[in-house]
Amino acid sequence: MSTEPQDASKAKETERQLTMSRAMVEAIATEMRDNDEVFVMGEDVADYGGIFSSTTGLLDEFGRDRVMDVPISETAFIGAAVGAAMSGMRPIAELMFVDFFGVAMDQIYNNMAKNTYMSGGSVSVPMVLMTAVGGTYNDAGQHSQTLYGTFAHLPGMKVVVPSNAYDAKGLMHTAIRDDDPVVFMFHKRLMGLGWMPSPTGPKTGVPMEAYTIPFGEADVKRVGSDVTVVSLGLHVHRALEAAEDLAEDGIEAEVIDLRTLVPLDTETILESVRKTGKLLVVDEDYQSFGVTGEIIARVAEHSLDDLKEVRRLAIPDVPIPYARSLEDEVNPGTADIAEAIRELHE
The missing domain is CATH 3.40.50.970 (Thiamin diphosphate (ThDP)-binding fold, Pyr/PP domains)
Known part of the structure; x- marks a missing residue:
């Protein structure tokens, strides 16, 4: 839902x-x-x-x-x-x-x-x-x-x-x-x-008046009970598209938009993982030594007993290709996210 x-x-x-x-x-x-x-x-x-x-x-x-x-x-x-x-x-x-x-x-x-x-x-x-x-x-x-x-x-x-x-x-x-x-x-x-x-x-x-959003507060863009998907930027939208597609098959993914990396809202991620037990982190940055690894490490440090399965999707450790077909290959798309969620749910 x-x-x-x-x-x-x-x-x-x-x-x-x-x-x-x-x-x-x-x-x-x-x-x-x-x-x-x-x-x-x-x-x-x-x-x-x-x-x-x-x-x-x-x-x-x-x-x-x-x-x-x-x-x-x-x-x-x-x-x-x-x-x-x-x-x-x-x-x-x-x-x-x-x-x-x-x-x-x-x-x-x-x-x-x-x-x-x-x-x-x-x-x-x-x-x-x-x-x-x-x-x-x-x-x-x-x-x-x-x-x-x-x-x-x-x-x-x-x-x-x-x-x-x-x-x-x-x-x-x-x-x-x-x-x-x-x-x-x-x-x-x-x-x-x-x-x-x-x-x-x-x-x-967007309201006309000025308003602030505190740093360090992630936003749960979609509530779900089966898999937690954590992302930011463009890939929040790709994750939401994948989640809506999978909902037709009865798979309910929860999508979290980090909004800020520093400070990072670890608690919102942990609350979701305690509920779903399964975590997918999606990032357009490089995979090694990056955001995906940091988030997974924090969950493992604070809530390892709740974490049953984990996956990450990110740019492989290569410079971004120029050719469209190659760029599409290295950049996680909606179908890649949906496939990863489905595999975690099985």
């Missing part, structure tokens, strides 16, 4: 439907109106409005002093954002593709994530590093990764991964107001772009 998401009642307070990109922009604009210290910087965020429409319309309202296109130097502008945050501003810096993290990792990890610690708590770094993740549109190995686990593995940064418009707006408000650095990872396929169609699920009802 399926159920509405936990936050569905709030989303249904309005019939207004937004894409995830519009919901994110709305949250950013509200925070910029309320706080002059909030500004946006990145490549193509001003005139172009972000190549994934993550900043569309902000330039017209706030001007170039607060919505700034920058040179193609991730090291320079992310470093500038760190300095601005330490000086009392609240920058939102967009790293166009998460794959580009390598050229700015010193600024991201040795400065953004660590400066509060290295200063003995005398400074904070209240900034949002917003970045596009994910494949499924054939852009090869340097533009198609998710790398959720890379950032979650390194302490000092909160990691946010929304799967729909309602969550994206609430999590963005929370991220901008947070006094610690937040990595806000949005999946390209969920943004509602005309040239990269989304699944049906990411476009949701």
Whole structure:
């Protein structure tokens, strides 16, 4: 039996439907109106409005002093954002593709994530590093990764991964107001772009007023009693599709959307596994040393007696292929998830 998401009642307070990109922009604009210290910087965020429409319309309202296109130097502008945050501003810096993290990792990890610690708590770094993740549109190995686990593995940064418009707006408000650095990872396929169609699920009802969603609270998107499916981002929707298909055969999967990796809502996962006894973790990141292994380890540490069977689906340890047929082969699809749920249920 399926159920509405936990936050569905709030989303249904309005019939207004937004894409995830519009919901994110709305949250950013509200925070910029309320706080002059909030500004946006990145490549193509001003005139172009972000190549994934993550900043569309902000330039017209706030001007170039607060919505700034920058040179193609991730090291320079992310470093500038760190300095601005330490000086009392609240920058939102967009790293166009998460794959580009390598050229700015010193600024991201040795400065953004660590400066509060290295200063003995005398400074904070209240900034949002917003970045596009994910494949499924054939852009090869340097533009198609998710790398959720890379950032979650390194302490000092909160990691946010929304799967729909309602969550994206609430999590963005929370991220901008947070006094610690937040990595806000949005999946390209969920943004509602005309040239990269989304699944049906990411476009949701979104209230006009500002609201926050606390970090560290997963959302049970579908209630079930047979198998627990844990995922995030695009694969929440693929898991839901698989679960609805299997319901016709009497298999009821419970689908959990993590929403944030750091902090991670372990208890919601444990509660579900105590009920179902069977766990499937689905991830678009690489399999080894990643999110799937961490979640399974936590369940094993805290509730091993309840865990009867476990599976994981993730990207195998190869660069994301360019050819569509090969990318589809390595990226878990709805049919792959359904097959794994069915095998766990047998």
